[in-house]
Amino acid sequence: MVDQKELINAVKETVSREDVRYIVGYEEGTYGFETAPSFAYTSDDARKFIFNPLCTKNLVVYPILEEKLPLKREEQEDDRKIGIVVKGCDSRALVQILQEKGLKRENLVLIGIPCTGVVNTKKIKDKFPNQTEYTDVKEEKNHYVFSIEESVQKIPKKELLADVCKECEYPNPVIFDILIGEETEVETEPTYIEVREFEEKSLSEKWEYWKKHFENCIRCYACREACPLCYCKTCMADFLDPQWIRRSVDLSENTAWNIMRAFHLAGRCVSCGECERACPAEIPLMKLNKVLEKEIRELYDYTAGLDPEEKTLFGTFNPDDPEEFIM
Amino acid sequence: MKIGVYVCECGSNIADTVDTEEVADSVKLLPNVAVSRVYKYKCSDPGQELIRQDIEEFGLDKVVVAACSPSMHEPTFRAVLEDKGLNPYCLEMVNIREQCSWVHADKDKGTDKAVSLVKGAVMRSELMEPLDRKKVGVISKALVIGGGIAGIQAALDIANSGFQVTLVEKKSTIGGKMAQLDKTFPTLDCSQCILSPKMVDVGRHPNITLYANSEVKQVDGYIGNFKVKIKRNPRYVIEDKCTLCDDCVPVCPVIVHDEYNENLSPRKAIYIANPQAVPASYIINPDNCLGIEPLICSKCRDVCGPEAIDFDMREEIIEDEFGAIVVATGYETYPIENIGEYGYGTIQDVISGLEFERILAANGPTAGLVRRPSDGRIPQTVIFIHCAGSRDPAKNLSYCSKICCMYATKHALQYKHHVHSGLAVNFYIDIRTGGKDYEEFYKRAAEEENVIFIRGKVSEVLQDGDRILIKGVNTLTAETIEMHADMVVLATGIQPSEGTKEISNLLKLSRDMSGFVKEAHPKLKPVETSISGVYIAGTVSGPKDIPDVVSHAGRAAIRSINILAQKELEVEATIAKVNDVLCRGCGMCVDSCPYGAIELKAIDRYGYTFEIADVNAAVCKGCGTCAATCLNGAIDQLGYTDSQILSLIKALADE
Numbered sequence: 013m014v015d016q017k018e019l020i021n022a023v024k025e026t027v028s029r030e031d032v033r034y035i036v037g038y039e040e041g042t043y044g045f046e047t048a049p050s051f052a053y054t055s056d057d058a059r060k061f062i063f064n065p066l067c068t069k070n071l072v073v074y075p076i077l078e079e080k081l082p083l084k085r086e087e088q089e090d091d092r093k094i095g096i097v098v099k100g101c102d103s104r105a106l107v108q109i110l111q112e113k114g115l116k117r118e119n120l121v122l123i124g125i126p127c128t129g130v131v132n133t134k135k136i137k138d139k140f141p142n143q144t145e146y147t148d149v150k151e152e153k154n155h156y157v158f159s160i161e162e163s164v165q166k167i168p169k170k171e172l173l174a175d176v177c178k179e180c181e182y183p184n185p186v187i188f189d190i191l192i193g194e195e196t197e198v199e200t201e202p203t204y205i206e207v208r209e210f211e212e213k214s215l216s217e218k219w220e221y222w223k224k225h226f227e228n229c230i231r232c233y234a235c236r237e238a239c240p241l242c243y244c245k246t247c248m249a250d251f252l253d254p255q256w257i258r259r260s261v262d263l264s265e266n267t268a269w270n271i272m273r274a275f276h277l278a279g280r281c282v283s284c285g286e287c288e289r290a291c292p293a294e295i296p297l298m299k300l301n302k303v304l305e306k307e308i309r310e311l312y313d314y315t316a317g318l319d320p321e322e323k324t325l326f327g328t329f330n331p332d333d334p335e336e337f338i339m
Numbered sequence: 340m341k342i343g344v345y346v347c348e349c350g351s352n353i354a355d356t357v358d359t360e361e362v363a364d365s366v367k368l369l370p371n372v373a374v375s376r377v378y379k380y381k382c383s384d385p386g387q388e389l390i391r392q393d394i395e396e397f398g399l400d401k402v403v404v405a406a407c408s409p410s411m412h413e414p415t416f417r418a419v420l421e422d423k424g425l426n427p428y429c430l431e432m433v434n435i436r437e438q439c440s441w442v443h444a445d446k447d448k449g450t451d452k453a454v455s456l457v458k459g460a461v462m463r464s465e466l467m468e469p470l471d472r473k474k475v476g477v478i479s480k481a482l483v484i485g486g487g488i489a490g491i492q493a494a495l496d497i498a499n500s501g502f503q504v505t506l507v508e509k510k511s512t513i514g515g516k517m518a519q520l521d522k523t524f525p526t527l528d529c530s531q532c533i534l535s536p537k538m539v540d541v542g543r544h545p546n547i548t549l550y551a552n553s554e555v556k557q558v559d560g561y562i563g564n565f566k567v568k569i570k571r572n573p574r575y576v577i578e579d580k581c582t583l584c585d586d587c588v589p590v591c592p593v594i595v596h597d598e599y600n601e602n603l604s605p606r607k608a609i610y611i612a613n614p615q616a617v618p619a620s621y622i623i624n625p626d627n628c629l630g631i632e633p634l635i636c637s638k639c640r641d642v643c644g645p646e647a648i649d650f651d652m653r654e655e656i657i658e659d660e661f662g663a664i665v666v667a668t669g670y671e672t673y674p675i676e677n678i679g680e681y682g683y684g685t686i687q688d689v690i691s692g693l694e695f696e697r698i699l700a701a702n703g704p705t706a707g708l709v710r711r712p713s714d715g716r717i718p719q720t721v722i723f724i725h726c727a728g729s730r731d732p733a734k735n736l737s738y739c740s741k742i743c744c745m746y747a748t749k750h751a752l753q754y755k756h757h758v759h760s761g762l763a764v765n766f767y768i769d770i771r772t773g774g775k776d777y778e779e780f781y782k783r784a785a786e787e788e789n790v791i792f793i794r795g796k797v798s799e800v801l802q803d804g805d806r807i808l809i810k811g812v813n814t815l816t817a818e819t820i821e822m823h824a825d826m827v828v829l830a831t832g833i834q835p836s837e838g839t840k841e842i843s844n845l846l847k848l849s850r851d852m853s854g855f856v857k858e859a860h861p862k863l864k865p866v867e868t869s870i871s872g873v874y875i876a877g878t879v880s881g882p883k884d885i886p887d888v889v890s891h892a893g894r895a896a897i898r899s900i901n902i903l904a905q906k907e908l909e910v911e912a913t914i915a916k917v918n919d920v921l922c923r924g925c926g927m928c929v930d931s932c933p934y935g936a937i938e939l940k941a942i943d944r945y946g947y948t949f950e951i952a953d954v955n956a957a958v959c960k961g962c963g964t965c966a967a968t969c970l971n972g973a974i975d976q977l978g979y980t981d982s983q984i985l986s987l988i989k990a991l992a993d994e
Contacts, residue, residue, distance in 0.1 A: 080945070080947060081945075082945035082946060083945060083946025083947065084946075087946065089946065089947055112925035112926070112927065113924055113925050113926050113939075113950065114923070114925065243923075244921075244923060244970060244971035245920075245921060245923055245971065246920075246921055246971060247971065248970075248971055248972045251972065253982060254981045254982040254985045256972075256985075276970050323930050324925075324927050324930065326927050326931060326968045327926065327927035327928075327929070327930030327931050327968065328930060328931065329847075329930065329931050329932065329933050329964075
């Protein structure tokens with residue numbers, strides 16, 4: 013468990029620095045088991061900051077989506093740093109963005125949190141459907157502890173842990189300026205069991221599976237908005253000329269969108285699971301992402317979001333590449 | 340808009356498998372098609388004339404020609420459009436020969452496919468736009484990298500045409516591997532005697548600047564305008580002052596192996612590679628010398644009459660600009676110690692081909708007498724093993740090194756000339772004598788001069804007392820062979836040199852599976868590379884013998900002169916174009932561009948500084964890699980825009 017005081021103190025100290033504009037972290041939400049993003053502009057604001065297994069969101073989306081208003085003549089750009097509270101996966105998304113020059117490292121202060129996995133909030137809601145007040149969750153050994161209406165309930169961790177956290181290789185931030193608490197021990201290496209099982213299926217079985225899911229897609233693009241790496245100024249899905257994807261919500265266009273989204277994250281996705289978490293139609297988007305992650309690891313021995321100095325996978329031109337998979 | 344469609348029958352080449360009339364009819368009703376015709380040979384003069392007439396009569400602004408591959412006749416029809424004042428990029432060619440009639444047998448299906456392809460082209464042509472070819476200025480100077488026979492020949496050919504050439508050589512002298520050879524096949528003329536006049540020519544040519552002991556460190560820019568940084572390593576001897584008196588050598592206390600003699604003899608820390616060296620000057624190797632930081636010994640400086648020695652010489656970076664570059668970085672011999680069963684490196688009298696070359700040479704370690712390295716005795720039996728490293732895809736080089744059959748035959752013959760009573764035995768897989776007078780040379784060795792050739796593989800070479808035991812098999816009789824020899828010479832294969840690897844990385848040249856630089860076309864563009872304005876000469880693109888190298892280098896020179904002789908160059912118009920508004924400056928295109936044609940440039944937008952991609956039109960080849968890499972479609976390839984390709988796909992999918 014993360015020491016709440018240590019976190020708040022770190023945020024207070026950081027936000028008081030002259031070269032820091034604000035810090036984005038988590039605070040208690042207004043409903044059930046949802047936490048909300050919290051912005052601290054003063055050290056006073058830091059009091060609200062929390063971290064617990066409900067802090068699922070990848071906050072890296074905020075600095076990159078920040079709108080910059082046109083500068084007036086003689087006006088200087090506010091180049092103070094932005095602070096972000098990051099878990100392992102969040103920090104990897106940030107590394108990927110740094111590689112893609114979307115943000116500059118010198119403009120960021122990273123408060124790293126060694127993560128022990130976050131919960132799947134949908135599963136908690138199924139267990140406590142009537143809970144409307146914000147409810148805290150604590151992690152104790154291999155259990156999550158809920159205090160609801162003066163009774164304490166313990167639920168085994170594996171029942172509620174988010175799928176994407178089960179095979180997490182990088183629970184600790186890969187880059188940070190301040191680390192809160194001790195690093196988490198890494199226990200797992202990815203087995204891609206689910207992907208491998210899926211690959212065993214026949215083509216028609218696979219298509220039936222995805223058809224069922226893609227038919228449910230309402231093209232709300234929540235997956236895109238939640239993804240820290242979907243930050244193109246204008247998404248190709250919104251182009252009118254050429255119109256890659258038509259506006260109509262039907263199986264053909266939905267399939268095109270979902271495949272395009274996955275392909276645009278090939279070699280970039282860091283498995284934070286935000287797309288799947290955001291999807292109201294419960295499409296297993298991480299399954300698509302994981303297939304690509306596995307392929308890329310096998311083909312190029314490449315893992316996204318580890319070293320800010322490394323080149324992006326698609327930005328690699330190697331004259332020695334024998335291109336065995338083409339010829 | 341008015342589109343003209345022309346379907347070629349190509350005699351029977353297309354018409355046999357495609358109903359050309361049906362194809363022409365199928366697009367007649369498409370919007371904007373003003374005329375659709377069939378003609379027997381569209382590329383013929385009357386065929387071209389028909390298009391000219393139609394442009395005038397119907398006022399066409401787009402032309403679709405369904406015929407052969409655009410690599411054949413696109414220039415022909417573009418010229419037709421230009422004749423009539425249309426932009427040449429308003430032509431669309433549909434390949435219904437190589438990609439349709441030639442690969443199909445069923446006429447109905449072939450026709451269907453041709454109809455789809457032509458419909459797609461018509462749809463695409465509606466969106467085609469006139470494009471302009473940009474022009475860039477040319478710096479009329481050439482850079483030649485590598486001073487072996489290939490580099491020497493290329494430099495001389497360019498210089499003799501009146502252009503300035505800078506020749507950069509890593510070693511202390513030019514001449515390369517050829518300067519190490521004793522004699523050349525099949526004429527047995529002395530290698531140095533035919534090479535040194537060319538070396539001298541390079542040294543004194545008014546149009547050639549020679550930087551020996553130097554390396555190319557950085558190359559930027561593009562065809563006509565390369566910006567190059569050359570590092571001149573210190574020689575510690577002032578070239579102009581050195582009189583080659585040799586007074587410095589006897590006093591030098593440091594003795595090391597002489598690389599020129601393949602380490603078979605000693606040299607001093609101050610030395611000259613060979614008496615014919617160009618530039619004609621001694622050199623100090625700083626790794627060996629005791630006089631350079633700290634100054635422990637200065638004996639050579641003390642005796643040097645003309646005061647040519649300068650221990651304080653420092654490396655120097657020279658920056659210059661060139662219009663064309665010839666890469667002639669050559670080969671190196673295969674490390675035969677990798678072939679464990681041949682015992683090279685453990686058995687002293689097993690030597691490489693190049694070592695034997697030095698032993699044969701009059702200025703070599705044994706003054707031209709054939710003596711074996713272990714005890715200096717004259718060997719009475721010498722075995723020459725062909726394909727040492729070559730043609731062995733499982734463990735060593737997969738390819739044929741081309742020169743070894745001939746030089747091993749030459750070695751055997753030369754040995755017989757030196758030791759008349761000696762026995763020369765060649766073990767070979769095949770004898771490859773593809774070259775003028777090569778077969779005759781082989782016949783002479785085998786039939787007139789008693790060189791023995793055994794078709795077979797040597798499986799093991801062992802030390803046996805002071806002799807060498809060879810085990811192998813005769814593959815013609817299927818008998819195993821065991822025989823003794825006094826010396827074994829391995830006909831060592833050749834591979835790309837370190838310099839070839841370094842320079843091709845620096846210039847981003849594509850290399851093949853073996854590591855040699857890839858030609859732009861293996862047959863028709865043998866000296867061109869993936870980079871415009873960069874040409875290759877000699878063994879940098881694969882094994883070659885001397886006459887091949889010389890003619891190869893000559894063509895590299897001609898192609899360079901083609902560039903240097905022009906005031907300005909027109910560059911291809913189908914290049915990448917960045918949409919400044921969409922570009923988010925991630926730089927993936929910069930990294931993925933094989934030609935280094937894209938840079939990030941800073942722009943000001945609403946008071947903020949952003950970086951966006953900027954394509955250098957002169958360098959861009961229009962390969963489309965960046966357009967495919969760009970995640971939000973901010974790069975389009977002119978002439979092949981996403982919209983054009985999508986409209987083509989829509990037409991194809993419409994069936």
